[in-house]
Amino acid sequence: MDISCWVDAVVAALILTGSLFALIGSIGLWKLPDFFMRLHGPTKATTLGVGSLVIGSLVYFSSRGEGLSLHELLITIFLFITAPVSAHLLAKAAMHQRVRRIDKTKGRPWPQ
Amino acid sequence: MLENVILICLGIMSAAAILNMMRLLRGPDLPDRILALDTLYINAIALIILLGLYLASDLFFEAALLLAVMGFVGTVAVAKHLMRGDIIE
Numbered sequence: 001m002d003i004s005c006w007v008d009a010v011v012a013a014l015i016l017t018g019s020l021f022a023l024i025g026s027i028g029l030w031k032l033p034d035f036f037m038r039l040h041g042p043t044k045a046t047t048l049g050v051g052s053l054v055i056g057s058l059v060y061f062s063s064r065g066e067g068l069s070l071h072e073l074l075i076t077i078f079l080f081i082t083a084p085v086s087a088h089l090l091a092k093a094a095m096h097q098r099v100r101r102i103d104k105t106k107g108r109p110w111p112q
Numbered sequence: 113m114l115e116n117v118i119l120i121c122l123g124i125m126s127a128a129a130i131l132n133m134m135r136l137l138r139g140p141d142l143p144d145r146i147l148a149l150d151t152l153y154i155n156a157i158a159l160i161i162l163l164g165l166y167l168a169s170d171l172f173f174e175a176a177l178l179l180a181v182m183g184f185v186g187t188v189a190v191a192k193h194l195m196r197g198d199i200i201e
Contacts, residue, residue, distance in 0.1 A: 008113055008114045009113075011114060011165075012113065012114055012117040015117065015118065015121050015162065015165070016117060016120070016121060018121075018158070019120075019121040019124040019125055019128075019158070019162075020124065022124070022125060022128050022154075022155060022158055023124050023125075023127060023128045023131075025128070025151070026127075026128035026129075026131040026132050026151065026155070027128075027131060029131065029132060029135050029147070029148065029151055030131040030132075030134060030135050035141060035143055035144055035147075038135075038144065038147065039147060042147060042150065042151040042154070046128075046151055046154050046155070047154065049158070050154055050157060050158045050161075053121075053158050053161055053162070054161060056165075057161050057164065057165050060165060061170060064168075069170070071173060072161075072173055074177055075157065075161075075173065075176055075177050075180055078177070078180050078181070078184075079154065079157075079180060082180075082184040085184075085188070086150060086184060086187040086188060086191070089187070089188055089191040089192065089195075090143055090146060090147055090150075090187070090191050092191070092195055093142075093143050093146070093191045093192075093194040093195045094141070094143040096194065096195050097141065097142065097143060097194060099140075099141040099143055099144075100140070100141070
C-alpha cells in the first residue's frame, strides 16, 4: 500500500465526519421546538464538525511535501474560542427579549 | 477517491446551508434569525475549506479565517444591539 492512499483515507474520513456533524447541527437548528433547545445544535455539533473538517484539510496540505502547514489550525482555535461567547450572548439576548418557549424547557426566569 | 468524497461532503454542507436558510427565513423570533445567520457563516467557512481541498489550493484559508472573524463580530454586535439597544455604550 502506498502512503498517499492512507493519507487520502484519513482525509476522507475526517471531512466526511465533519460534514455529517455539521449536517446534524443544522437538522437540530431546523427541527428542535424551542430557541433554547435550538441553541444547542449549531454551537456544539457544527463547531465540532467544522473543526474536524479543518483538521482533515490540515492533514491533506501537510502531506503534499511542502512542510507542516499549521495555519489552518488558527480557524479551528478561533471557532472553538468564539462559539461559546456568541452562544452566551445569544442566550442573554433571548432572555432579554423573552422569546417563547415550550413547557419542557427547564428554568423559569420569567413568568409565562 | 478523494474527489468523490469531497463532492459528497459539498452536497452535505449545501443541504445543511439550505436547512439554515429555511430557519433564517422562518424563525419566529429575532434571536432565531441571528443564530441561523451565525450558523450560515460557519457553514460558509466549511464550504470554502472544502472548495480549497477540491481545487488543491492553499489560498482559501485567509478567506475562511476572515469570514470566521467577521461572523463572530457580526453576531456579537447584533446580540448586543438586541440586549441593550446599543452596541458600544
